[in-house]
Amino acid sequence: AQSVAQPEDQVNVAEGNPLTVKCTYSVSGNPYLFWYVQYPNRGLQFLLKYITGDNLVKGSYGFEAEFNKSQTSFHLKKPSALVSDSALYFCAVRDSFKAAGNKLTFGGGTRVLVKP
Amino acid sequence: DAGVTQSPTHLIKTRGQQVTLRCSPKSGHDTVSWYQQALGQGPQFIFQYYEEEERQRGNFPDRFSGHQFPNYSSELNVNALLLGDSALYLCASNTPGMVDEQFFGPGTRLTVL
Numbered sequence: 001a002q003s004v005a006q007p008e009d010q011v012n013v014a015e016g017n018p019l020t021v022k023c024t025y026s027v028s029g030n031p032y033l034f035w036y037v038q039y040p041n042r043g044l045q046f047l048l049k050y051i052t053g054d055n056l057v058k059g060s061y062g063f064e065a066e067f068n069k070s071q072t073s074f075h076l077k078k079p080s081a082l083v084s085d086s087a088l089y090f091c092a093v094r095d096s097f098k099a100a101g102n103k104l105t106f107g108g109g110t111r112v113l114v115k116p
Numbered sequence: 117d118a119g120v121t122q123s124p125t126h127l128i129k130t131r132g133q134q135v136t137l138r139c140s141p142k143s144g145h146d147t148v149s150w151y152q153q154a155l156g157q158g159p160q161f162i163f164q165y166y167e168e169e170e171r172q173r174g175n176f177p178d179r180f181s182g183h184q185f186p187n188y189s190s191e192l193n194v195n196a197l198l199l200g201d202s203a204l205y206l207c208a209s210n211t212p213g214m215v216d217e218q219f220f221g222p223g224t225r226l227t228v229l
Contacts, residue, residue, distance in 0.1 A: 004158075034217055043120070043206055043220040044159070051215045090158055102210070103149065103172050104218060106158035 002027040002095050006107035013114055019081040021110045023074045023091030032094040033074040034104065035065055037087045044090065050074060061085075081114045088112075118143060120221035122207050128227045129197050137192040137224045141209030147171075148190040149218060150182060151206040159206055165190050166212060194226075202228045 003026045013019050025031055032051055036044040048059025055067045065076045074091060088111050092104040121140045129135050141148050147166045151159035161174035165184035179195045188209075194201055204225050208218035 032215060036220070041222075041225075043222040044208075046217045046219065049215075049217050092158075102147075103161040103164060103174065104151075104159075104208075105161065106151075108158045109156075 002031075002093050002105045004091050004093050004105055004107035006089075006091055006110045008110050009108075010111045010113065013081050013112070015083050015114050015116050016080050019076075019078040019085065019112065019114070021076040021089050021091075021112060023076065023107060024072050025074060025091070025093040026072060027093055027095040030096040031072075031074075032096055033065075033067065034092040034094070035059065035063070035074075035076050036090045036092060036106075038090065038109075039087050047076070047089075081112075083114050083116055086112055086114045120145075120207055120209050120219050122205075122221040122224050124224060125222070126225045126227075128229065130229050131197055131199060133197050133228075134193065134195045135197060135226060137194075137205050137207075137226070138189065139192070139207030139209075139221060140189045141207075142219045145209035145211055145219070146188050147210050147212050148184060148188065149208045149210075150190070150192045151208065152176070153204040153206055153223070155203070162192070197228045199228050202226060 034049045035047040050067045058064045091107045149164040150162040153159040163173040168184045181193045184190045204223040206223045207221045210216045210218045
């Protein structure tokens with residue numbers, strides 16, 4: 001079984017400060033990891049993914065994420081947050097084991113509030 | 117290039133009724149997945165369709181069924197609606213490759229009274 005934990009329901013940060021959203025995962029095989037963002041009354045927008053290779057992945061809108069296999073973590077980061085980054089962020093995992101299919105398992109989400 | 121589209125945007129039903137939600141995948145995509153997102157929670161996988169067959173299913177009862185058409189569009193049907201079925205239903209599409217990200221539609225907000 002695969003699972004994702006996002007330990008913080010909400011993260012508050014001042015504009016211009018660094019932003020970190022935490023995610024840990026559990027899968028049987030090697031993980032494929034994804035971050036999505038959701039704005040009010042909207043679907044999910046893809047930010048970035050880790051499949052293999054460099055542990056630091058760069059994505060859309062200045063976001064990046066660091067894969068840490070030993071800690072089974074995939075934290076989302078942004079060096080300088082903007083007010084427009086305020087949204088709901090979801091971490092998701094897919095098991096690379098083919099029989100697991102390619103369904104995504106999501107965490108519960110972290111609400112980010114960036115204050116001016 | 118149109119992304120994933122879903123209809124209707126909002127829907128209000130009463131307990132016991134049946135509902136059909138529709139999804140058109142992003143151009144070039146042939147795999148469609150459906151997710152249920154209850155208020156304040158992350159999306160939960162319902163099922164996935166590829167080549168007009170259900171390929172994978174999450175932990176949802178048989179009241180939830182689907183279909184995929186030759187043009188890759190898909191329907192989600194829910195019978196005997198319960199109050200707990202109230203949620204945002206998200207459709208996502210991708211190419212069959214396992215490394216590919218899924219692209220999500222805006223969702224259908226279902227309210228069961």
